Amino acid sequence: MTFKTLDDMAFNGKTALVRVDINVPVEKGQVTDATRIERILPTITHITQAGGKVALLAHFGRPKGQPVPEMSLGQLVPALEAALGQPVAFAENCIGGPAKKAVAAMTAGDVVLLENTRFHEGEEKNDKLFSASLAALGDIYVNDAFSAAHRAHSSTEGLAHLLPCCAGRLMEAELKALQAALGTPERPVAAVVGGAKVSTKLDLLSNLITKVDHLIIGGGMANTFLVAQGVEIGTSLAERDMAETAREIMAKAAEGGCSLHLPVDIVVAREFAAGAASETLPVDACPADAMILDAGPQTVAAITEIFGQCKTLVWNGPLGAFEIAPFDTATVAAAQAAARLTQEGALVSVAGGGDTVAALNKAGVGDQFSYISTAGGAFLEWMEGKTLPGVAALEQE
Template sequence: MAWNTIDNMDLQGKTVLVRVDINVPVEDGKVTDDTRIRRIAPTIADILAAGGKPVLLAHFGRPKGKHVPEMSLQPLVPALEATFGVPVAFCADCRGPAAMAAVGALAEGSVLLLENTRFQPGEEKNDPALAAEMAALGDVYCNDAFSAAHRAHVSTEALAQALPSCAGRLMQAELEALEAALGQPQRPVVAVVGGAKVSSKLELLGNLVEKVDHLVIGGGMANTFLAAQGIDVGKSLCEHDMTDTAAEILAKADKIGCSILLPSDIVVAWEFKAGAANETVAADACPADAMILDAGPDTVSRIAGVLATAKTLIWNGPMGAFEITPFDAATNAAAQTAAELTQTGQLISVAGGGDTVAALNQAGAADRFTYISTAGGAFLEWMEGKTLPGVAALEN
């Protein structure tokens, strides 16, 4: 492990600047989903137990360096107190005399929340002067916001350079899961990649064919790969201008021994709505006036077969139009298979990305995966093989 955790740090009597992601939905001044707050609670509890004083740094929305009252973090205080079970003070700044005074007044066993870091124009510019001012507030820096680790901002990167630093519990869990999935995985490794567009996941697919043994491609992007093989996909969602690129990925995979699984049968419909009349046909038999909305049962069976031989699974994106029935069938079935194999200890399963989490939750499989990342962009960039500035800055 190339980075420190809370366990490696002496926090007794220390002020710990903790970068968290509490960019939660708020309606009428109240938090409507506290998932992200609950996920950072173990870090806060462990810092307090070690005698540290947690001072939270976070962004909210996109104020672009300006003070935008409706993007203040103050309304989050009641939800933070309810989750942490300790008093949470608030300071309307994250630098300067007011912040310094708030840190000085912080009682033992309490938490301090500083105002939205993105109210500062220097935050997203990774400004050294702002970094020095914010670093003066604490003794130790702890990053628990993997979801913001792909940004080189003051609160995610510069502070890690300025202070003794460590990963929080959520960051630690994320990094350990990702290392197990792609760093030094147990083989064979299967990646399931779905979603609408090849163009949005080009770098991802290019990286994965070099790292995994089997690549399952579903969703709208599978149509582009079918079209690249000269198959008529009717009125389906398809990036016809990307077929050459899809063909190149297929050729690259073939050359280096990565097997790619595309739909062998498809579920087609003539309108995009729940309960629409549909048919299951061979992948090369899509009617000219129909659209492909899901993979068929033969494809699902082949995916299950590949998963049964695997030791590690990485999942990003649904297999079909999972938002509407019955076109959620392939995603649900594959997710259930992965969940069952994980439960029996045969599979390490790591999944991430917004649609992915929603699809796995809908399938009732998410809580049986080894790890579910809620990080979105950072998870995708990690899968693409990119260096994440917020992680790199923590490395010893």
């Protein structure tokens, strides 16, 4: 994977069009979580300190090619100014007169936020004319939005073919972490895949069994695999119609030398509620009127042992119904084991996906993995082995 970074570009006197993902949660006009804004600061700071001017390109919500006032990026200006510690100008359009005027008014070190790119149909269509209108505003294109890199839009892919381009610091860190996890990893490699449905992660599982040495399956997905093995799972969540597919995945894993691991003991309850009465049983002893809501301590011990044997770990999805105690126990214990090995320098750990980030934060280890991706869809598609247009465009040279 070869791509240019900020260090390869000369920004002095230049205007950088920087694609960022600041699609942050907003309530009553106030940003409630500025994490995505904070993560783009190193890129902006590098460019401004190098004497460059920064014009930020971003989307917000799904306006479907039409201006939608409540999806205006203007409401994010105060949060951007607070994070950067400097004024941020705002242009009421990302192309045309307002954008040109705002960019022309900038001097070295200035930052301007251009209006929502998705207010134009041309953005999501990757329209050449729209891409050219954006390109006319700047000298260098910087993509710092890995989380939007699975979209072939004008601001994520089209621009890279029209201007000298490079990856921003966040994009650079993400790509290096993913390369270390599945591109050229230190072996053995383990992957944890959890969540509710096998059907939503077929591509992921099919790719991982060709890339990893150990595949650990948890959550509702594990129940489907148990059904495929003829194990009775009571009233547990499962996709019984996917049993044959699960058997095919197990067979392919065995053929390819990938060890597939399922729970050996389970935590069951009659209801999914906080503090519900629960019991731990062998995996094949689920009562007919109970549901499996977590993996048991023997399973956690086995998973921890696998982590100890491995050099690299990729994690996507919880091991149980982690949202409600006590069914978060396995996820928390396994996450803490992975974090401990990471901190000791014995394991490179990369995790991603919405539920995954929430689960690791709940375990108190959100900052103790080697890298945690907040990218969601792009992270999953990369794990599935798919080409991400926004990344491929940066690799064009």
